[in-house]
Amino acid sequence: MEKNGILDPDDWGAFRVEARRMLDAAISQMQVARDRPWQPVPEDLEARYAIGQADQGDLVARLVEEVLPHHGGNIHPRFWGWVQGTGLASDLIAGMAAAAVNANCGGRDHGANRMERAVIDWTRQAMGFAEGASGVFTSGTSQATVLAFQAARVRAVPDLRQSGQGDRRLTAYAGAGVHNATLKALELLGIGSQNLRRVPLRDGQMDPQALRAMLAEDRAAGAMPFLIVGTAGSVDLGLFDDLNALADLAAAEGLWLHVDGAFGAWTRLAEPPWRGLSDGIVRADSLALDFHKWMYVGYDCGLVLMRDAAAHRAAFAARPSYLAGAEAGLAGGEPWFCDYGIDLSRGNRAIKVWCALEMFGAAAFAAAITDNCRQAAQMAAQVEARDGFALMHPVVSNICVFTAAAEETPERQSQINTQIAMALQLTGSAVFSTTDVAGTTCLRAAITNHRTRDEDITAALDAVQEMRLRV
Structure with missing residues (x-):
């Protein structure tokens, strides 16, 4: 039906009934997740999804029949194929609140930004980072890794944002089994995949002795080492680098230590002996992790933490006149998260974590x-x-x-x-x-x-x- 540009429901009462039907179906999906494993997708499903092709009648029925059954499998209790979270009942409540408010968390003074700061602070404490450390929510560890590497690069090359990297050959170092997010980040930043040096493993961990030799070799060849990437939970085998040893080496060599803790960082919450796997994570200059993996919340929900808030902000802050802050009013509310990453338009990812922690407890x-x-x-x-x-x-x-x-x-x-x-x-x-x-x-x-x-x-x-x- 032609709506003449009016995009609110004609009948809010009728919409309320339909929304409750959808909520009931969504709750049932989670309640009986054990009975709903992944299934092959019907050949005609994409055609049924084509915009404007189907009967516009009962939208909720279409969602229940054509969307809910065709999930990726990770809601099921025997899904262990990839490192994916399962989703939580609290996500339903968080999603409704987030949709109703429709917050843009790039900046300004409203509740969602304060909630994000509260969840970042909880995570900071859970990881052992000192008060004053900085963080920003991201789509996931892949994006978080890009942000961390850019901050490391700006620290190494202070005029980078104005003058570029020039002919400097920056080099980064990671264990042989490092996640592909590290490679992608270096490619996206223009450092190049050939400048990721793969350090041999010894007993499943990056070999510090081999790393020292590679640093000396690269410096002698004119390179500029700037970054060590430690792994807390390798994707293939769940291995952990000796993060204390890497922190010692990074401090001695003047390098930035980043930890890929996409899922393994959450061993900080586990009981011994598993908690000890991530000892030393607090000494990282930056840490990337996901809530949508081993904190089980819905996609997408990642975070980067940085020990030096000034270095974090220096890598990204930019305030043209149309983003000028103010002492009071909606343009207040410093700090703004757009100064700590690449997104100006950002949804309220933190609400999923906040609701989960408030509903279930840490x-x-x-x-x-x-x-x-x-x-x-x-x-x-x-x-x-x-x-x-x-x-x-x-x-x-x-x-x-x-x-x-x-x-x-x-x-x-x-x-x-x-x-x-x-x-x-x-x-x-x-x-x-x-x-x-x-x-x-x-x-x-x-x-x-x-x-x-x-x-x-x-x-x-x-x-x-x-x-x-x-x-």
Whole structure:
């Protein structure tokens, strides 16, 4: 129907009824998530989504029938394929409040910016950073990494924003298994992927001795080392660098230490021994992490913390006349988050975290994170107890990597494990991903799922064992 530019409902009472129908359906989706694994997407679904092609009648019914069933699988308790969070019931409440207010968190004086500062401060304390550290919410660790690297680059080259990098060859250093977000950030900033130096690992951690030698070699060749990237939770195996050793080295060499803690930073909330994995994280110059991974909130929701607030602001602050602040009124409310990142228009991501912490309490998240680590260890123990199964690396945190065909050649193991992963996904039994270890494609469970229960571990491995007999 032609609306003549009026975009509010004609009948708010009728809209209220429809909105409640949608809320009930969304709650049911979460309540019975165990019964709703991933399923293959119907071939005609994209055509049904085409704008203006379908009957405009019952929008809520279309959402329930054509959207809710076709999720990415991560709401299910046996989804461990990739490091993805599961979403929380509190997200529904947060989403409604955020939509009603429609806050732009780039700046100005309103409640959403103060909420973001409160959640940043809670995270700062959880990570052990000193009062006065700075932070800004991002879409995720990939964006957070770009912001951190830019701050590191501006510290290394103070006139960078005005004069550019020039012919300086800046070099960065990370362990051999560093996440691709580091590579992308260096490419986006014009530093170049060839200037990411991959440091060999020793016992699963970046080798400080090898790093020192590489720094000396690069400086002798005219390069300008500026950044070390430590890993708190590698994506393949869940490994952690010795962050204290890296902090010592960074301080001695005058380099910026960044920590990729996308999911692993949250071991700071876990019980021993897992909490100790991220010891030293407080000494980082910057830390990137995600709430939408191991804090389970809905997408997207990341954060970068920086120890030096002045260095953070120096990398991004820019206030043209149309963004001038004021002592009072809507143009007040310093600091503005647009001075701490690349976004001027920003939604209220912090509200999801705030609602989650207020609804469940921080202790509940600590218990869930600890449970996930314990469940990965439980999976490892069961793998070692089953004939034909073998761990491909000891479990360090929340990731278990194994083969279901240990008696076969590496090539045949790779084929079998790949087929098992796909078959289990298609049947809805469980979602494992695959990764390569020493040339063999293995099954990988990354457990960042608050809905997983101990019995899911056993049931999933039973399904692997049964599928092994068929492939």
